[in-house]
Amino acid sequence: MSKRSNLVVIGNGPVGHSFLESLVESGNSGNYNIIVFGEEPRPAYDRVHLTHWFKTRDAADINMVEEGFYQANDITLYTSDKITDIDRSRKVVTSQSGQEISYDKIILATGSFPFVPPVPGHKRDNVFVYRTIEDLEEITAAAQTGKVGTVIGGGLLGLEAAKALKDLELETHVVEFAPRLMAVQVDDGGGNMLRKKITDLGVSVHTQKNTQNISDGDNAFHKMSFADGEVLETDIIVFSAGIRPRDELARSSDLKLGERGGIVINNNCLTSDADIYAIGEVALWDNKIYGLIAPGNAMAQAACDHLTGAGTSEFAGADMSTKLKLMGVDVASIGDAHGNTPNSRSYTYVNDREEVYKKIVVSSDDKYLLGAVLIGDASEYGTLLQYMLNKMELPAEPEGLILPQTDGKSAGLGVDALPDTAQLCSCMNVTKADVVNAVEAGAVNIGDIKTVTKAATGCGGCSALVTQVLNSELEKLGVEVNTDLCEHFSYTRQDLLNIIRVEQIKSFEDLIAKHGSGLGCDICKPTVGSLLASCWNDYILKKPLHALQDTNDYFMGNMQKDGTYSIVPRIPGGEITPDKLIVLGEVAKKYNLYTKITGGQRVDLFGARSEQLPLIWQILVDAGFETGHAYGKSLRTVKSCVGSTWCRYGVQDSMEMAILLENRYKGLRSPHKLKMAVSGCTRECAEAQSKDVGIIATENGWNMYVCGNGGMKPRHADLFASDLDDVTLIRYIDRFYMFYVRTADRLQRTSVWMDNMEGGLDYLKSVIIDDKLSVCEELEKEMSGIVNTYQCEWKTTLKDPERMARFSHFVNSDKQDENVVFIQEREQIRPRNKTESIEVVTID
Amino acid sequence: MSKWVDICNLDEILPNMGRCALFEDQQVAIFRVIKAGKELLYAINNYCPFSEANVLSRGIIGSLADKVVIASPIYKQHFDLTNGLCVEDESVSLKTYEVRLEGNTVQLAG
Numbered sequence: 025m026s027k028r029s030n031l032v033v034i035g036n037g038p039v040g041h042s043f044l045e046s047l048v049e050s051g052n053s054g055n056y057n058i059i060v061f062g063e064e065p066r067p068a069y070d071r072v073h074l075t076h077w078f079k080t081r082d083a084a085d086i087n088m089v090e091e092g093f094y095q096a097n098d099i100t101l102y103t104s105d106k107i108t109d110i111d112r113s114r115k116v117v118t119s120q121s122g123q124e125i126s127y128d129k130i131i132l133a134t135g136s137f138p139f140v141p142p143v144p145g146h147k148r149d150n151v152f153v154y155r156t157i158e159d160l161e162e163i164t165a166a167a168q169t170g171k172v173g174t175v176i177g178g179g180l181l182g183l184e185a186a187k188a189l190k191d192l193e194l195e196t197h198v199v200e201f202a203p204r205l206m207a208v209q210v211d212d213g214g215g216n217m218l219r220k221k222i223t224d225l226g227v228s229v230h231t232q233k234n235t236q237n238i239s240d241g242d243n244a245f246h247k248m249s250f251a252d253g254e255v256l257e258t259d260i261i262v263f264s265a266g267i268r269p270r271d272e273l274a275r276s277s278d279l280k281l282g283e284r285g286g287i288v289i290n291n292n293c294l295t296s297d298a299d300i301y302a303i304g305e306v307a308l309w310d311n312k313i314y315g316l317i318a319p320g321n322a323m324a325q326a327a328c329d330h331l332t333g334a335g336t337s338e339f340a341g342a343d344m345s346t347k348l349k350l351m352g353v354d355v356a357s358i359g360d361a362h363g364n365t366p367n368s369r370s371y372t373y374v375n376d377r378e379e380v381y382k383k384i385v386v387s388s389d390d391k392y393l394l395g396a397v398l399i400g401d402a403s404e405y406g407t408l409l410q411y412m413l414n415k416m417e418l419p420a421e422p423e424g425l426i427l428p429q430t431d432g433k434s435a436g437l438g439v440d441a442l443p444d445t446a447q448l449c450s451c452m453n454v455t456k457a458d459v460v461n462a463v464e465a466g467a468v469n470i471g472d473i474k475t476v477t478k479a480a481t482g483c484g485g486c487s488a489l490v491t492q493v494l495n496s497e498l499e500k501l502g503v504e505v506n507t508d509l510c511e512h513f514s515y516t517r518q519d520l521l522n523i524i525r526v527e528q529i530k531s532f533e534d535l536i537a538k539h540g541s542g543l544g545c546d547i548c549k550p551t552v553g554s555l556l557a558s559c560w561n562d563y564i565l566k567k568p569l570h571a572l573q574d575t576n577d578y579f580m581g582n583m584q585k586d587g588t589y590s591i592v593p594r595i596p597g598g599e600i601t602p603d604k605l606i607v608l609g610e611v612a613k614k615y616n617l618y619t620k621i622t623g624g625q626r627v628d629l630f631g632a633r634s635e636q637l638p639l640i641w642q643i644l645v646d647a648g649f650e651t652g653h654a655y656g657k658s659l660r661t662v663k664s665c666v667g668s669t670w671c672r673y674g675v676q677d678s679m680e681m682a683i684l685l686e687n688r689y690k691g692l693r694s695p696h697k698l699k700m701a702v703s704g705c706t707r708e709c710a711e712a713q714s715k716d717v718g719i720i721a722t723e724n725g726w727n728m729y730v731c732g733n734g735g736m737k738p739r740h741a742d743l744f745a746s747d748l749d750d751v752t753l754i755r756y757i758d759r760f761y762m763f764y765v766r767t768a769d770r771l772q773r774t775s776v777w778m779d780n781m782e783g784g785l786d787y788l789k790s791v792i793i794d795d796k797l798s799v800c801e802e803l804e805k806e807m808s809g810i811v812n813t814y815q816c817e818w819k820t821t822l823k824d825p826e827r828m829a830r831f832s833h834f835v836n837s838d839k840q841d842e843n844v845v846f847i848q849e850r851e852q853i854r855p856r857n858k859t860e861s862i863e864v865v866t867i868d
Numbered sequence: 869m870s871k872w873v874d875i876c877n878l879d880e881i882l883p884n885m886g887r888c889a890l891f892e893d894q895q896v897a898i899f900r901v902i903k904a905g906k907e908l909l910y911a912i913n914n915y916c917p918f919s920e921a922n923v924l925s926r927g928i929i930g931s932l933a934d935k936v937v938i939a940s941p942i943y944k945q946h947f948d949l950t951n952g953l954c955v956e957d958e959s960v961s962l963k964t965y966e967v968r969l970e971g972n973t974v975q976l977a978g
Contacts, residue, residue, distance in 0.1 A: 545930030546944060575926040578926070833922075843921065
């Protein structure tokens with residue numbers, strides 16, 4: 025076996041990490057000793073989404089590195105240690121901590137640093153840049169005492185920084201040297217509209233301001249003096265005046281640089297030294313520095329292909345078109361946004377009421393799209409970008425592409441017209457062919473596509489387009505996306521719910537007679553049972569609803585592998601008195617039940633025979649317990665920490681909230697089980713971010729998270745709303761759950777529901793918070809109907825002798841099932857396993 | 869000639885449900901199916917060979933194409949109630965029993 029060569033990766037930012045991922049994916053990482061140096065204290069994180077850090081103040085939220093990635097791929101990572109010297113003659117690098125490592129190849133991915141113009145006073149306290157998590161931490165600390173914050177620089181990053189200051193509740197100003205915001209990407213008209221929208225949001229915009237001096241303020245920490253004689257007082261200043269490549273290592277080791285900095289690279293991302301590659305914002309290709317993530321990823325791939333020989337991709341420049349949401353304002357810029365191409369034509373649409381600005385730039389013969397600017401509504405971005413990138417011929421009157429459609433149809437191209445090479449997702453470099461292949465390999469929904477191709481997992485701007493391609497391909501393959509519930513109903517779960525609601529149907533027999541066929545089955549019966557419960561909330565064993573229930577719901581216990589049941593009484597919030605705990609112990613002892621504490625902070629009692637269930641429940645109900653619905657597709661538990669009552673860190677009474685929520689939503693029948701948690705502070709001991717609805721206390725109220733999941737496919741919950749008071753919190757949860765109950769598929773957890781939702785979190789917010797569909801009143805009414813008709817199913821059952829008779833194992837004998845046999849293990853019972861089975865008497 | 873044995877009253881088995889009966893020392897799952905307004909009774913062995921547990925009487929009754937089936941409550945295999953054949957795996961079949969309604973009494977025969 026040949027000796028592995030030493031590959032040193034200098035820089036552990038997003039592009040450096042992207043290189044590592046490409047290398048691992050190529051299957052060649054085993055050929056190298058990979059040593060990575062990063063000067064920051066933590067592994068690579070997603071700088072593009074830096075502002076997300078403000079939502080949770082948790083670096084884990086923007087972490088880019090899958091757990092165990094370095095260990096699994098045998099990569100050595102040194103954080104908080106940067107390379108200070110490259111000795112090209114000895115082929116050795118030296119780090120700040122004094123490590124000397126010989127190399128065979130180097131990947132330079134040192135990125136860039138924020139440019140701070142040498143204005144007098146720029147080194148004063150409370151002057152920051154906006155690049156790393158540490159910068160954000162310092163800005164946050166300074167905002168505790170400051171009232172006014174100012175960003176110098178009205179570019180893309182400057183506006184991101186302004187949003188951060190706004191979120192820190194500072195009076196926010198943006199100071200820009202040019203006559204408009206985002207001068208590079210946006211034309212005058214677009215810049216005006218953008219300014220208007222951002223000013224509406226409470227940010228003061230000052231353009232054509234040249235900062236000449238920063239000194240002590242009279243009423244604030246700083247006074248900024250501008251060339252035109254005006255002044256602005258502010259407590260905090262954040263510089264966002266562009267970036268400069270971190271090329272000092274190349275400089276000291278005599279690699280070829282550009283006139284204004286940047287390490288010169290060729291199409292393989294090789295520098296002037298054949299053993300050293302440079303990628304990302306430090307690299308200069310064709311005299312251009314690319315300050316976006318997508319070109320950085322493309323360079324990483326090109327360098328990896330050249331190094332390993334595993335591929336042939338080269339870096340050939342990149343399209344700088346971009347689409348983003350700045351403080352909730354859609355902004356997009358494509359190609360030649362300013363119409364600089366000689367003889368080009370422009371078409372502009374301005375709507376002052378809606379505050380929308382759209383412009384396209386086309387060739388002199390109206391045939392090809394050259395550029396576009398979209399402010400306030402960027403829904404045409406995907407279509408326009410494809411027209412430009414693929415040089416596709418425009419429709420006869422190209423202005424139709426940006427004019428509002430009165431007939432409700434969308435203008436422009438069908439996705440079938442796109443070539444296979446069309447790049448749908450620029451962040452992850454996913455082409456139409458990649459999506460088509462994924463569909464052919466069996467992907468049937470946007471969730472699958474995301475998993476297989478990573479499309480729409482970066483900025484997400486392409487998700488509508490990717491979905492269109494997906495649907496079109498499915499149709500072509502003749503994969504009729506059969507959404508029928510089962511052979512008895514040619515409807516989706518959602519259709520059936522609407523039918524039940526509109527026609528006021530109260531029984532399965534009625535529904536199948538009018539809208540289905542056959543006898544039903546083990547799929548449609550429990551589904552309809554759940555829908556009827558969600559709509560009318562009748563006692564689930566009321567005739568004839570009983571015949572729809574899965575055995576777990578029918579026996580109100582969880583059937584185990586040997587046919588016995590487990591019992592889980594409700595313990596709201598996990599709070600239990602010693603007396604009740606003793607009752608549980610006594611019952612378990614009397615009936616010899618295997619006893620286990622669950623993950624949801626309650627107690628599970630296993631090994632109850634069906635005929636024992638009513639006897640056991642009689643004792644539990646007498647002691648004040650209610651059913652825990654552990655058997656149902658319904659709310660399980662609301663996990664909680666003790667909160668501010670006992671904990672020195674708690675900021676709200678999470679215990680009281682958890683009990684309130686559990687009692688409110690208990691018994692709600694839903695498409696799948698529901699789990700909740702409430703944490704009393706940001707330490708998150710209740711693990712709320714892995715729940716369908718998670719609540720985390722803040723100083724000012726509650727942060728609400730939605731659609732998290734543990735289990736088979738974990739998903740971190742999304743922050744849905746912040747600092748809610750009790751009433752608003754409950755209102756949002758009511759709406760959220762009823763909307764989920766109404767629209768999800770059978771057995772679809774909230775996490776998958778969210779992953780498949782067109783428009784994602786923003787759409788959900790618009791429905792629940794802004795009431796875009798005008799359904800919130802109805803949703804709340806339905807929920808209050810459910811809450812007001814709650815009954816403990818066990819309590820109801822115990823009152824009815826006829827129902828009690830059904831629990832015996834035999835209809836004609838008091839004998840027990842002889843096949844249920846227990847073995848003692850660790851001082852408790854367990855079912856006997858196959859090797860312990862003796863001859864089964866019941867089989868012929 | 870089979871000998872008919874009284875098991876229970878019809879109303880001890882709810883419509884579209886099953887119950888387990890002890891018959892000649894064996895566990896027999898009896899199902900009361902309402903199809904097009906008619907009362908139909910079926911009887912198969914209660915033992916599910918996939919889960920090795922006596923649970924079939926607690927499954928959900930349904931139809932697959934023209935077969936009347938019971939779904940095992942543990943791993944959800946379907947058994948044809950007329951002949952005991954497993955729909956998913958025809959090499960597996962369960963013993964069936966003769967069952968009838970005599971007046972209001974459900975009767976089984978071997």
